[in-house]
Amino acid sequence: MEGKHIGVLMGGRSAERDISLKSGKAIADSLMRQGYRVTCIDASPNVGEELQCNHIDVAFLALHGPGGEDGAIQGFLEVLDLPYTGSGIAASAVGMNKVLTKLILKASSLPTPPSVLLTASALSSMMRNKISLPFSFPAVVKPVAQGSSIGVSVMHGAGDVQVAYETAMQFGHQVLVEQFIDGAEFTVGIIGETPLPVLEILLAKTLFDFDTKYEVSATPHAVRATLSPTRTHEMQQLALQVHQDIGCRGVSRVDIRVDDAGNPFVLEINTIPGMTNESLLPLAAREADIQYDCLVKKMLSATVGEQ
Numbered sequence: 179m180e181g182k183h184i185g186v187l188m189g190g191r192s193a194e195r196d197i198s199l200k201s202g203k204a205i206a207d208s209l210m211r212q213g214y215r216v217t218c219i220d221a222s223p224n225v226g227e228e229l230q231c232n233h234i235d236v237a238f239l240a241l242h243g244p245g246g247e248d249g250a251i252q253g254f255l256e257v258l259d260l261p262y263t264g265s266g267i268a269a270s271a272v273g274m275n276k277v278l279t280k281l282i283l284k285a286s287s288l289p290t291p292p293s294v295l296l297t298a299s300a301l302s303s304m305m306r307n308k309i310s311l312p313f314s315f316p317a318v319v320k321p322v323a324q325g326s327s328i329g330v331s332v333m334h335g336a337g338d339v340q341v342a343y344e345t346a347m348q349f350g351h352q353v354l355v356e357q358f359i360d361g362a363e364f365t366v367g368i369i370g371e372t373p374l375p376v377l378e379i380l381l382a383k384t385l386f387d388f389d390t391k392y393e394v395s396a397t398p399h400a401v402r403a404t405l406s407p408t409r410t411h412e413m414q415q416l417a418l419q420v421h422q423d424i425g426c427r428g429v430s431r432v433d434i435r436v437d438d439a440g441n442p443f444v445l446e447i448n449t450i451p452g453m454t455n456e457s458l459l460p461l462a463a464r465e466a467d468i469q470y471d472c473l474v475k476k477m478l479s480a481t482v483g484e485q
């Protein structure tokens with residue numbers, strides 16, 4: 179890796195552009211502190227030209243959302259024969275698509291909340307005609323291919339359908355309607371094949387939404403979970419199995435909710451977790467005594483198979 183020119187790909191055109199820029203800057207700053215030659219590249223339609231003009235040897239992906247986490251940029255980089263950090267095409271595509279993720283989870287007999295796939299218009303029609311969902315309210319409405327809880331809302335009853343419909347329609351014509359698990363929320367980061375300490379999300383409201391995830395506050399939004407050693411191990415192994423079954427490499431982060439009976443349910447996987455100072459993966463790494471620069475180096479090393 180010594181002497182390689184690293185291009186940090188950030189920005190892009192998704193709804194998570196601003197967070198991607200923050201993640202990318204933090205990563206680039208870390209790489210430069212460690213003595214790497216770094217160029218920041220905004221992932222515009224001309225990204226191929228920028229990669230070639232700057233003679234980039236390795237792409238460090240700090241992209242979030244469609245176009246960055248869904249296998250698109252990964253496929254493009256493979257056509258260019260350019261090494262890149264993180265998961266490959268298939269795992270990225272599956273991890274970004276909540277429906278495909280659920281198919282893998284169910285095929286592996288891993289616990290995930292019951293759900294149905296609907297077009298946004300079908301959801302509106304279903305509720306207007308008083309056709310019941312196959313599970314009880316409350317229910318979560320999610321765009322199929324968005325991250326950072328963008329476009330997500332909770333329906334507590336039929337009266338919430340219109341708002342949920344309008345919100346989901348902004349981010350795609352297909353939505354996943356999922357039974358809401360009313361309980362504690364946790365997240366488990368993975369580095370390589372090693373689960374990080376379990377974090378509990380401190381929920382100030384029903385959902386751990388975009389604003390909560392990325393607000394700068396003196397009050398932490400996640401802390402190390404105070405679970406028994408057995409429950410901690412079970413949750414870490416569940417997250418690791420999701421990481422492996424999806425086919426991820428490098429790092430990922432798995433979000434889990436636990437119901438009142440203590441049963442865990444996998445919500446989703448993030449194949450390119452946020453890397454801002456407020457992000458959950460760096461926080462979990464610090465709980466394992468892995469500081470930010472070391473985390474970034476581990477992510478980069480996995481690209482070329484270094485240990």
